[in-house]
Amino acid sequence: MRQDQYLRLQELTEKLTDAFLAEADPDKWPGAGMEVADMDQQTRGDRYWCKKNAAATLTVVMKTANLLGVTKPPSGEGNGADSEEEEEPGLDSEIARAEKEAQKMLAEIQSGAKKAAFDKKVHGK
Template identity: 40%
Template sequence: MTQKERGDAYWCRKLAAASIALLTKVNNLVVTHTATTAGTGKGEDELDEEVAQAERQAMALLERASKGANVH
C-alpha cells in the first residue's frame, strides 16, 4: 500500500469506529429513555424538548471539535 492508501484506510477505520460508537450511544439512550418513560405519561411536547436539547448539545460538541478543542 502507498502512504496515501494507508492514510485513507486509517481515516476510514476511524470514521467507522466513531459511527459505531455513536450508534451504540443512541441505542443506549433510546433503551434507557423507553425504560424510564414507560408509564410516566410524558407528552410528546416533553419528548420533543428532550430531543431538541440533545441536538443542541450535539451541535455544541461539533463546534468544539471543529475548532480543535478537546470534546471530553
C-alpha cells in the first residue's frame, strides 16, 4: 500500500468513527424519550433504521481499522513515539545480523589459528 493510500485510509477511519458516534446517539433517534408502546409504526421503523444505519457504519469502521491493522505503514511513515517503535525492530535486526557476522569472522580466525597450531605441531613449522 502506498503512503498516500495509507494516510487516506487513516483519515477515512477517523471520519467514519465520527459519523458512527453521531449516528449511534440514541437522543437523536426518532422517538427519543418515548416509551416503545407510545410510538407509532412510522416512528418505530425510523428508529430501527437509525440503529441499523449506525451498526452498518460501525461495520465499515471496523473493516477499515482492521485493514489498517493488517497492513504495515509504508516506509517514511511515522510520527513521534511510533517512529521510535518502528525503528527498534530494524535496529534489533541490524544488531542480530552484525552479531552473526562477527561470530562468523571469529570462527574463521579461530579456525585459522587452530590450523596453524596443528600444522606447527605436526610439521614443526
